[in-house]
Amino acid sequence: QYEILFCINDESDPSIMLVNRLMEKYPNVDAKVFIGGMKVGVNPKINNMQLGYEAAKYDLFLVSDSGIRMKEDTLLDMVFSMKEDTGLVHQMPFTCDGKGFPAILEKVYFGTAHARIYLSADFFRINCPTGMSALMRKKPLDEVGGIKAFAQYLAEDFFFAKSFTDRGWKLRISSQPAWQNSGHCDIAGFRNRVTRWGKLRFAMVPHTIFFEPLSECFFLGIFVAWSANFLFSWDFFVLYLVHVLVWFLLDWILLCIIQNGSLPFSKGDFVVAWMIRESSALYLYLSALFDPTIRWRSGNYRLKWGGIAEEIKPKL
Ligand SMILES: CCCCCCCC/C=C\CCCCCCCC(=O)N[C@@H](CO[C@@H]1OC[C@@H](O)[C@H](O)[C@H]1O)[C@H](O)/C=C/CCCCCCCCCCCCC
Ligand SMILES: O=c1ccn([C@@H]2O[C@H](COP(=O)(O)OP(=O)(O)O)[C@@H](O)[C@H]2O)c(=O)[nH]1
Numbered sequence: 001q002y003e004i005l006f007c008i009n010d011e012s013d014p015s016i017m018l019v020n021r022l023m024e025k026y027p028n029v030d031a032k033v034f035i036g037g038m039k040v041g042v043n044p045k046i047n048n049m050q051l052g053y054e055a056a057k058y059d060l061f062l063v064s065d066s067g068i069r070m071k072e073d074t075l076l077d078m079v080f081s082m083k084e085d086t087g088l089v090h091q092m093p094f095t096c097d098g099k100g101f102p103a104i105l106e107k108v109y110f111g112t113a114h115a116r117i118y119l120s121a122d123f124f125r126i127n128c129p130t131g132m133s134a135l136m137r138k139k140p141l142d143e144v145g146g147i148k149a150f151a152q153y154l155a156e157d158f159f160f161a162k163s164f165t166d167r168g169w170k171l172r173i174s175s176q177p178a179w180q181n182s183g184h185c186d187i188a189g190f191r192n193r194v195t196r197w198g199k200l201r202f203a204m205v206p207h208t209i210f211f212e213p214l215s216e217c218f219f220l221g222i223f224v225a226w227s228a229n230f231l232f233s234w235d236f237f238v239l240y241l242v243h244v245l246v247w248f249l250l251d252w253i254l255l256c257i258i259q260n261g262s263l264p265f266s267k268g269d270f271v272v273a274w275m276i277r278e279s280s281a282l283y284l285y286l287s288a289l290f291d292p293t294i295r296w297r298s299g300n301y302r303l304k305w306g307g308i309a310e311e312i313k314p315k316l
Helices: 015-025 044-055 074-081 101-111 113-123 138-143 156-166 187-204 208-214 217-232 236-259 267-290
Strands: 004-008 031-035 060-064 086-090 093-095 133-137 170-173 178-180 294-296 299-303 309-311
Touching: 004 015, 004 044, 015 031, 031 044, 060 074, 060 138, 074 086, 074 133, 086 156, 093 101, 093 113, 101 113, 101 187, 101 236, 101 267, 113 170, 113 236, 113 267, 133 138, 133 156, 138 156, 156 170, 187 208, 187 267, 187 294, 187 299, 208 217, 208 267, 217 236, 217 267, 236 267
Parallel strands: 004 031, 086 170, 093 178
Antiparallel strands: 060 133, 086 133, 294 299, 299 309
């Protein structure tokens, strides 16, 4: 048994019409719409979800972002992953097949570099859930004041998960990835999103500033080739090339496993997208590190160390 609570920020959003039509078409589905949200803090997503959260009547509560495509069995898959000791089930971000180079780049990013750190963080039991698709127990959330208790943070997802693990609950990844399916996809939006997430991670967990570059192929390769050269006198350049080639092949295998079907682009497209992704990593990392302003939809924010957010009001 489930209910669907649509939370829509803006009353002029054309999706309201679409949701109303769907509700007329499926009158037996228990659904409600909440428009405008309620200001409970800085985080605009929490403000938007607050009314829906107050109305939610079941023990489990799923946050599913506007761009996420749920397959018919996705909800079941997530609920089955919710064991007795689990507080939160999350999906690893991935993307639906889209048209154009930006969509290829996004798929390559989420299927290689992002998947790599997301899965290894989960393996080492590091708190890494993204909030785009997360199923949570409602009672433990209510005990700490509901979602509004997290509205002071921009990375509400990180603090949801932390609140569960601090009280002994486990986090689990469901077997299906989160199929992001936002209609429009461009390079500038991708860049802004990746750096925005980086800024959140760096402010909340500062040692990622040190560790993240070490999970990058080109950067780590320098140390690998240099140390092998130092220890065994192996040729630096040959070793660097072998390192990049092996990494590239492993990334291709990882991407194919996550896609779990045929990819919507050729191997040549993959080579180009992979090279661009890997070589822009340093630039994106430095932009995240040295420009502290976070731009998210229509708002501008600053984070203090630890993650508490402040909205920067535009100067009139
Ligand atoms: C030798 C190295 C081996 C590698 C070991 C792994 C290294 C792990 C390094 C980092 C892992 C982090 C991976 C997490 C990906 C998180 C994606 C992300 O940035 N999400 C943020 C944004 O999410 C959106 O936020 C707004 C919300 O409304 C949206 O719905 C969200 O989708 C998210 O907020 C941030 C999450 C914080 C992750 C913190 C990770 C801490 C990692 C500690 C690293 C310690 C390294 C130890 C190495 C052994
Ligand atoms: O001002 C905002 C910003 C975001 N969101 C919601 O938060 C979710 C994530 O937004 P976005 O896709 O911009 O975040 P990202 O995944 O890029 O971090 C979406 O469902 C948005 O509708 C919102 O309600 N108000």
